[in-house]
Amino acid sequence: MxxxxxxxxxxxxxxxxxxxxxxxxxxxxxxxxxxxxxxxxxxxxxxxxxxxxxxxxxxxxxxRETIAADRNQKSFKYSLEKFMQLRGADTIIKQGRGHKAKNAAFFAAVERQYGVPAGVLIAIHGMETAFGGFMGNTRIVxxxxxxxxxxxxxxxxxxxxxxxxxxxxxxxxxxxxxxxxxGEWGHTQFLPGNALKYGVDGDGNGRVDLNNRVDALTSTANFLRQKGWQPGQGYQKGQPNYAVLKDWNAASVYQEAISIMGARIDG
Known part of the structure; x- marks a missing residue:
């Protein structure tokens, strides 16, 4: 990698x-x-x-679609309960547990290398693109x-x-x-500069492709580790890794939602 x-x-x-x-x-x-x-x-x-x-x-x-979207970011102003409802948190948790079980060896390998547990990565994947179901339709450049x-x-x-x-x-x-x-790219929606800095060739084919699930999830783990994620430490409010979630998304309601969903996915 x-x-x-x-x-x-x-x-x-x-x-x-x-x-x-x-x-x-x-x-x-x-x-x-x-x-x-x-x-x-x-x-x-x-x-x-x-x-x-x-x-x-x-x-x-x-x-103009991009400008309209940039001017109309309302969901981050909602309460945690409404935000999680609108983002389909229960569905993400349910499907996320299935993804974890089906890909247990992959997520275990990523956690060994980067220290980031499956629940966090899966919660981000579900939140950002519904597990790759919709990665956007706007030309990045x-x-x-x-x-x-x-x-x-x-x-x-x-x-x-x-x-x-x-x-x-x-x-x-x-x-x-x-x-x-x-302009975010791929399964977990990296901005281009972050793709350059933190992108990882997770499947070992010689190129970083964030439309590839393995590359995207491995790159997400690398991003969090490079931002200060401490292996083995918790990621709930008040725990050492909670602050790292802010580097992924600055909205406090997003950070809290990821921490809750991640913990439920991890069981």
Whole structure:
């Protein structure tokens, strides 16, 4: 299992040289997007992004669906009870126990290597994509480029956009690869920069493919371990690993839901 070599720190370095230009060129409406793409293409090329990545960027269109989704994130404001009901927690727990039983050897191997128990990984998998049932229908490069051009969080998404172009160069994704509305990729919904930094070739075929369940779950375990997960320690509120869940998702209701579902799946 070999992690991807390009780290987000390197990707962030790619973005720094053009940071001022990006900050000066953003829009709340999408006007001027084509001109902005030319700015970013020049910056990316100067930092070593290849022809495939540049072509993917230049082929994007401003994604109004992505902007609408970014403006309308309501579920994280709900109570824990309502959030879990809306996200289908009981179904995730029931199906999750089945997934754990059916793939016991895999989850045991992942826990031995990374220290992350099956329940947490399965709860995240169920929460994010209904166990791969729906991994999104928005083109990743277009979504992440749109969010970088949008003025709200341009600085946050800029390194992820550069990472997406690198992923295209490497053949990990293409301009047509689809994911979630914010450009997340795969079974557990990694942003591109996190895919570069924490992605693991879990099935040993020589490439990281987060649309592959084994790669995605192994990468999720690696992410949590790298963020400070302590093997053998608990992950409920007040326990050492609970704080690590914040690195996966900043919403407190999400963290609490994962901790509860994970414990019920683990039995």
């Amino acid at each position: 070999k992690p991807v070599l390009m780290t987000l720190a390197v990707v962030a370095g790619l973005s720094m040289a053009g940071g001022a230009a990006v900050a000066a060129s953003c829009s709340d409406s999408g006007n001027g997007y084509d001109g902005w793409k030319a700015e970013i293409a020049a910056e990316a090329a100067a930092q070593g992004v290849g022809a495939k990545g540049i072509a993917a960027l230049m082929g994007t269109s401003y994604s 277009a979504a992440i480029s749109t969010l970088t051009y949008d003025c709200r969080r341009s600085d946050f998404f800029h390194p992820h956009m550069m990472a997406a172009l690198i992923l295209v160069d490497r053949g990990s994704i293409s301009a047509e690869t689809v994911g979630a509305k914010h």
